[in-house]
Amino acid sequence: MTMFILTIIAVVIGVIYFNFKVKSNESVDERLFNHVPSKKTAYIGDSAEETMRRERVMKIFKYVMCYAFLGILAIFMLIPFYWMISTSLKTEAEIERAIPTFYPHELALSNYPKAIARLNAGRLFFNTVWVGVWSTLGTLITTVLAAFAFSRIQFKGRELVFNIFLTTMMIPGEMMTISNYITVVGYLKGANTYWALIVPFVISVYYIYLLRQNFKQIPNELYYAAKVDGTSDFKYLLKVMVPIAMPTLITITILKMMGSWNSYMWPMMVTQDPNKYLITYGLRQAFKSDNVDGRTIQGLQMAGSAIVTAPLLVVFIFLRKYIMRGVSRSGIKG
Amino acid sequence: MVEGNKTRNFWRGMLYLSPAIILLLVFTFYPVIQTFVISFNYGYNYALTRFGFFAPYNPEGWGFANYAKIFSEGNPFVQCLLNTIIIVFVSVPISIMLSLLIAVALNSIKPLQKFLQTIFFLPYVTNTIAIGMVFSVMFESEQGLMNTFLNLMGQSSVNWLGGNPDASILFDSQFFTSLIVLTTYIVWNSLPFKVIILLSSLQSVDRQYYQAAQIDGTTKFRTFTKITVPLLSPQIFYLLITSFIGAFKEYTSVVAIFGDRAESVGSHNNMGTVVWYIYEYLKGNRSGAATTGYAAAGAVVLFFIILFFTGINKIIEKKKVHF
Numbered sequence: 001m002t003m004f005i006l007t008i009i010a011v012v013i014g015v016i017y018f019n020f021k022v023k024s025n026e027s028v029d030e031r032l033f034n035h036v037p038s039k040k041t042a043y044i045g046d047s048a049e050e051t052m053r054r055e056r057v058m059k060i061f062k063y064v065m066c067y068a069f070l071g072i073l074a075i076f077m078l079i080p081f082y083w084m085i086s087t088s089l090k091t092e093a094e095i096e097r098a099i100p101t102f103y104p105h106e107l108a109l110s111n112y113p114k115a116i117a118r119l120n121a122g123r124l125f126f127n128t129v130w131v132g133v134w135s136t137l138g139t140l141i142t143t144v145l146a147a148f149a150f151s152r153i154q155f156k157g158r159e160l161v162f163n164i165f166l167t168t169m170m171i172p173g174e175m176m177t178i179s180n181y182i183t184v185v186g187y188l189k190g191a192n193t194y195w196a197l198i199v200p201f202v203i204s205v206y207y208i209y210l211l212r213q214n215f216k217q218i219p220n221e222l223y224y225a226a227k228v229d230g231t232s233d234f235k236y237l238l239k240v241m242v243p244i245a246m247p248t249l250i251t252i253t254i255l256k257m258m259g260s261w262n263s264y265m266w267p268m269m270v271t272q273d274p275n276k277y278l279i280t281y282g283l284r285q286a287f288k289s290d291n292v293d294g295r296t297i298q299g300l301q302m303a304g305s306a307i308v309t310a311p312l313l314v315v316f317i318f319l320r321k322y323i324m325r326g327v328s329r330s331g332i333k334g
Numbered sequence: 335m336v337e338g339n340k341t342r343n344f345w346r347g348m349l350y351l352s353p354a355i356i357l358l359l360v361f362t363f364y365p366v367i368q369t370f371v372i373s374f375n376y377g378y379n380y381a382l383t384r385f386g387f388f389a390p391y392n393p394e395g396w397g398f399a400n401y402a403k404i405f406s407e408g409n410p411f412v413q414c415l416l417n418t419i420i421i422v423f424v425s426v427p428i429s430i431m432l433s434l435l436i437a438v439a440l441n442s443i444k445p446l447q448k449f450l451q452t453i454f455f456l457p458y459v460t461n462t463i464a465i466g467m468v469f470s471v472m473f474e475s476e477q478g479l480m481n482t483f484l485n486l487m488g489q490s491s492v493n494w495l496g497g498n499p500d501a502s503i504l505f506d507s508q509f510f511t512s513l514i515v516l517t518t519y520i521v522w523n524s525l526p527f528k529v530i531i532l533l534s535s536l537q538s539v540d541r542q543y544y545q546a547a548q549i550d551g552t553t554k555f556r557t558f559t560k561i562t563v564p565l566l567s568p569q570i571f572y573l574l575i576t577s578f579i580g581a582f583k584e585y586t587s588v589v590a591i592f593g594d595r596a597e598s599v600g601s602h603n604n605m606g607t608v609v610w611y612i613y614e615y616l617k618g619n620r621s622g623a624a625t626t627g628y629a630a631a632g633a634v635v636l637f638f639i640i641l642f643f644t645g646i647n648k649i650i651e652k653k654k655v656h657f
Binding site: 095096149157170174280304309 | 340344346354355358360361362369372380436442452453454465467471472530554579586612616626634641
């Protein structure tokens with residue numbers, strides 16, 4: 001533990017030192033010339049060198065404050081991940097010790113196979129990917145078609161229809177879930193079926209909006225050129241617009257797959273059969289009654305959480321660019 | 335743009351839009367209307383539905399009975415609404431201020447910036463249920479990380495989540511410890527999005543403002559309150575509204591942390607939220623009575639709360655915030 005803290009401090013000091021080292025590559029004259037003194041650090045009678053030294057101290061102080069603040073919060077952000085992994089690697093006996101340990105003294109990998117078995121992970125993984133792939137495909141089709149109509153085809157009432165679409169984004173989903181549950185489970189008898197998990201989610205107004213913005217940036221000249229060549233609308237859409245908008249489509253695919261990985265409420269409502277659970281709901285169900293029999297199985301529970309979290313982190317590490325792109329444009333998750 | 339015959343274009347547009355329109359009609363427009371209708375029908379029982387659109391409304395149940403019921407004594411809805419409002423007004427200001435500080439600090443450093451940015455983004459890509467379970471383990475009363483820390487610092491352990499369902503005081507200490515855990519989790523979970531939004535707009539702020547302030551010898555704090563915050567006010571306002579809306583719909587975090595314990599309905603320690611109430615009552619209560627109407631009424635109340643905030647957003651958006 002102490003070693004860990006010392007390492008962090010060493011890294012911070014090193015970084016700050018490095019930062020100033022780079023800056024001091026400028027010659028002194030250059031620095032004097034570029035320098036703007038502020039009231040706080042400039043005093044009458046001081047030489048320029050002295051002022052600069054004082055200001056540099058202030059600056060280092062500022063950097064230390066910044067890094068300390070960010071460092072502490074970064075640790076706060078990482079603690080849950082750390083605790084999850086460290087608890088999942090502890091033996092049951094170690095977890096139940098009166099004085100808890102900060103790291104596993106004895107590695108116990110056995111929690112993972114047990115958690116996989118309890119979670120029925122293979123089955124749930126398949127369900128989630130299956131539902132995710134189909135709802136992503138469906139969403140891509142409806143989104144591309146609608147975005148094309150909204151950006152290229154000129155017809156009466158287009159803006160009105162688009163505005164009505166946008167208005168639906170303001171309605172809380174719970175308004176729809178109640179009746180959708182009645183429609184899907186009551187009328188259409190869709191309980192415990194894959195289509196019930198897929199069909200209500202093959203439409204997303206936000207993605208239509210996102211893709212429409214993207215399509216609008218494509219110059220019309222391309223379209224006229226295609227017309228002259230005798231290309232049909234649909235072919236133009238597939239051969240020209242879709243490839244140009246590929247980055248947005250990839251973003252949609254990733255966010256949609258993550259959405260199906262994280263979906264909880266709808267699977268909770270339409271599935272009672274454990275073989276049809278999606279992974280997040282399955283996780284909750286598998287470890288629900290832990291506290292009832294009085295036995296602590298935190299290790300298993302944390303291993304289960306780690307199994308569900310890991311794929312998301314892997315996706316994030318490799319596809320960060322696309323995820324961030326989707327996020328910085330709006331606040332819709334999944 | 336497609337030129338040519340107007341009617342032909344209309345039908346062509348409709349052809350391309352038809353999948354989206356059909357799906358929206360079935361899964362968005364119709365449900366919204368139906369939920370409104372159900373909320374005015376007391377005793378609606380979805381279990382009696384057959385295929386067809388003649389839903390089993392209770393012919394004697396029309397009126398405001400559902401609303402009267404959910405706001406009456408003994409129904410947990412009022413408690414859930416109160417919980418939600420407290421969660422909103424505690425977690426939103428904390429997370430906005432924290433994320434503003436983080437964004438400013440991140441913006442003023444060079445080395446490690448990308449690395450720290452990635453760390454602050456991590457909670458965004460995690461699973462709410464999985465990490466919620468981690469939080470409930472961290473705040474566990476005996477082996478939890480939090481109590482271990484408290485013990486190390488010489489404090490006694492706190493029973494953060496353990497229920498004391500017999501408590502008869504409205505907001506007892508158990509409520510507050512539970513609230514602390516829940517708020518910590520919500521803030522942890524909602525920081526990444528805010529940090530990213532604020533940081534990206536900070537990076538596009540014109541450096542000249544800061545250089546001018548530096549020449550005038552303005553203090554750091556004044557620069558922050560007089561330049562940074564006003565320049566970011568559109569983004570801050572946007573975040574404020576979206577997080578108000580998001581926090582009013584808080585649900586998965588409650589389920590993840592409290593699990594079965596949140597289900598002690600009726601006790602004052604119930605940490606349920608409005609959405610939690612809706613899902614809990616949708617299929618009928620534990621004694622098997624038809625309570626779909628309650629859930630619908632709760633959803634309509636939530637709808638109007640959110641409509642209020644989007645309304646404010648629309649009004650202010652037109653005026654462009656820039657104090």
